[in-house]
Amino acid sequence: MTAPPRIALLGFMLEANGFAPPATEEEFRSKLWLQGEDLLTDVRSATPRDPGGLVGFVAEMDAAGPWTPLPIAITGAGASGPVEQSFFDGFLALLEAGLRAALPLDGVYVEAHGAASATVDPDPEGVLYAMVRRVVGPDVPIVSTLDLHANVSAEMVAHPDLLIAYRTNPHTDMRARGQEAAVGMRELLSGVKTAKAFIRLPLLPPSVALLSDRGPYGAAIARGQQLTTGPIINVSVLGNFSLGDSPKNGMSVIVTSRGDQAAAQRVATEIATLLWDRRGELVANLMPIDTAVARLKEVVANPAMPPLLFADVADNPGGGGRGNTSAVLRAFLEAGIGDTGFAIHYDPTLAAEAHALGQGARFTAQLNRGEDFPGSDPLEVEAEVMALSDGEIVGRRGMIAGRKQSLGPTAWLRLAGRIEVVFVSIRHQCLDTAMLEHLGIDVRALRGIVVKSRGHFRAGFDDLFSDERILEIDGPGLVSPMLARIPFRHVPRPIWPLDPATEWSPG
Ligand SMILES: [Zn+2]
Incomplete structure (x- = not known):
């Protein structure tokens, strides 16, 4: 034995x-x-x-x-x-x-x-x-x-x-x-013993074009599963993280077989070719902040319309964003919109101040003290401390369902008497309604929710918002998918779409 x-x-x-x-x-x-x-x-x-x-x-x-x-x-x-x-x-x-x-x-x-x-x-x-x-x-x-x-x-x-x-x-x-x-x-x-094939394409997609249930990326993953048969153990299709700004950037395919190098290579080539041929579909369709304001105004004015979820994708902490850009919040405040929740803003200084003041306190909240990243602009607004927590949550649904996550000292502030914002002390993207609900916020009663997340929130909010009620906003931040604006230094060039004439062929 x-x-x-x-x-x-x-x-x-x-x-x-x-x-x-x-x-x-x-x-x-x-x-x-x-x-x-x-x-x-x-x-x-x-x-x-x-x-x-x-x-x-x-x-x-x-x-x-x-x-x-x-x-x-x-x-x-x-x-x-x-x-x-x-x-x-x-x-x-x-x-x-x-x-x-x-x-x-x-x-x-x-x-x-x-x-x-x-x-x-x-x-x-x-x-x-x-x-x-x-x-x-x-x-x-x-x-x-x-x-x-x-x-x-x-x-x-x-x-x-x-x-x-x-x-x-x-x-x-x-x-x-x-x-x-x-x-x-x-x-x-x-x-x-395994054999592996690896192809990296000169292809730098915007992050919002990599949902796995649609488009060329979804098709490549699905085709990979059809081809996982016979000697093939695994087909991995990697969307890459464009904002890594790395010499390793580029969508890639890794195929592992039971020792059959030729079979692995054939499958990798087919998947890579599929992605390359359909690269024109890998685009971002973001909504200007003004349009988002107008859409939400309609919904707030008409109780018959279902609520909207806005994804502030450019400030997604899940991609390295600061989680505290204020442009969308400022626009919503200036538009006088209410019944809207923002989840979640990273601001440990403000969260600590709210904890020191205590529940029920009213004060002038100063956002983003000490932050100097693009878009993490200061904002001053009247606030009321609605609830406080230690930020220890367990996810309800989606990516952190049943998992513990620590947000650090957390505060629900009502800004300008009408907008609910959750401020946290550990930078995370908004993945789960528990990030609001653990404080007592009634998520289902809100007319609009703004999440700082690129796409992972979808698995945590899919029972509340169908696809057509989810809108991606073109705001400022370190993870904007508008790649033409990004000052890349280390990605291998040429790469599509930064260099539109980029060519690739199998082998
Ligand atoms: Zn990921």
């Missing part, structure tokens, strides 16, 4: 916006930090903090038979700026020491986002995978999950045996992909 396989568990999750300030150790520790047995306890709990890859992987490994999990560590900062190099180097050393202490190993699972950069090194995941390979040697399977927004390098593809990207955007399949990784791990443990 053979001993149960010894599998190391680790992770590093960062979507790095090349234009946002560096992601610090403090930010990582406040958002996701699990080490040793705490990691295993978390991912086996009913309300984990882990984003899902490890949760699914461990659950499937547990279900499939005996194994020995060796939890090392995971950290993550969601989306932010490039990770501070010294922190990444230290975390890498911690992982390496943990792996060496866990030897001998039969396999390693890595939960990664894949769109990280560091303040010095443009390819932290490539460095991470190379380190794992160096420690465990050439024959131990390494399986990793990636966010579908990963910016993939050849180095990242070279070291793992199997890379599996999310297939849904909004990301509701993180656990499922972790489970798939465990199924793949069991197969690799039985001795199967």
Whole structure:
């Protein structure tokens, strides 16, 4: 009888916006930090903090038979700026020491986002995978999950045996992909060797064009699933994170097969060609702020009309936005609109002030003190403290359903007597109605909601807002999908659509 396989568990999750300030150790520790047995306890709990890859992987490994999990560590900062190099180097050393202490190993699972950069090194995941390979040697399977927004390098593809990207955007399949990784791990443990094909296209899509249920991106993912048969283990279609401003930028395809290189290459070529041929459909259709104001005025004036949800996509913290641009809020205040909720604004200074003043206090709120990013303009407005919380929530629906999330000290302020705004102390995108409801806000009674999120909110609000009631606003911010306005420095050129004459052909 053979001993149960010894599998190391680790992770590093960062979507790095090349234009946002560096992601610090403090930010990582406040958002996701699990080490040793705490990691295993978390991912086996009913309300984990882990984003899902490890949760699914461990659950499937547990279900499939005996194994020995060796939890090392995971950290993550969601989306932010490039990770501070010294922190990444230290975390890498911690992982390496943990792996060496866990030897001998039969396999390693890595939960990664894949769109990280560091303040010095443009390819932290490539460095991470190379380190794992160096420690465990050439024959131990390494399986990793990636966010579908990963910016993939050849180095990242070279070291793992199997890379599996999310297939849904909004990301509701993180656990499922972790489970798939465990199924793949069991197969690799039985001795199967993989072959991989990797194609990166000179294609830089706006983030809003990457929903997985429509358009060329949805078609490519669906076709990849049809082709996952015979020798093909996995087809991953990566939309890339355009604002990473990375030499790794570009939509890409990774196909993994059971040792059949030609089959993997054929499938990768077909998917890449589909994306390239339909690239003209990868466009943003955003609404000017003035138009959004006019649309909401109609709805507020006519109770028979259903409410509207506006996505302030350019200030999405889920892409590294500051979560506090004030242009939309200012426009709505100036238009005299009421019955509208804004979720969620990152302003720890204002949240702390509201906590100090207490529930019921009225004061002049000054937004964005000390912020100097484009669009994070100061705003002064009369406010009432409606409710306060410690910001510890559990998601209701969608991406954080059943998961814990910390918003830090949080305040619901009523601005100008008619607009409800939730101010938080830890930068997050609005993913879930729980971010408003935990304070007592009646989301269903609002005539309009403005969320700072690019698209992931859709999974948390889909029972309240159908597609045609969701409008994407063209506001300021660090994550505007209007790519022609972005001062890219590091993306490989030429790339479409920045360079309209860009050419690509398979092979
Ligand atoms: Zn993503």
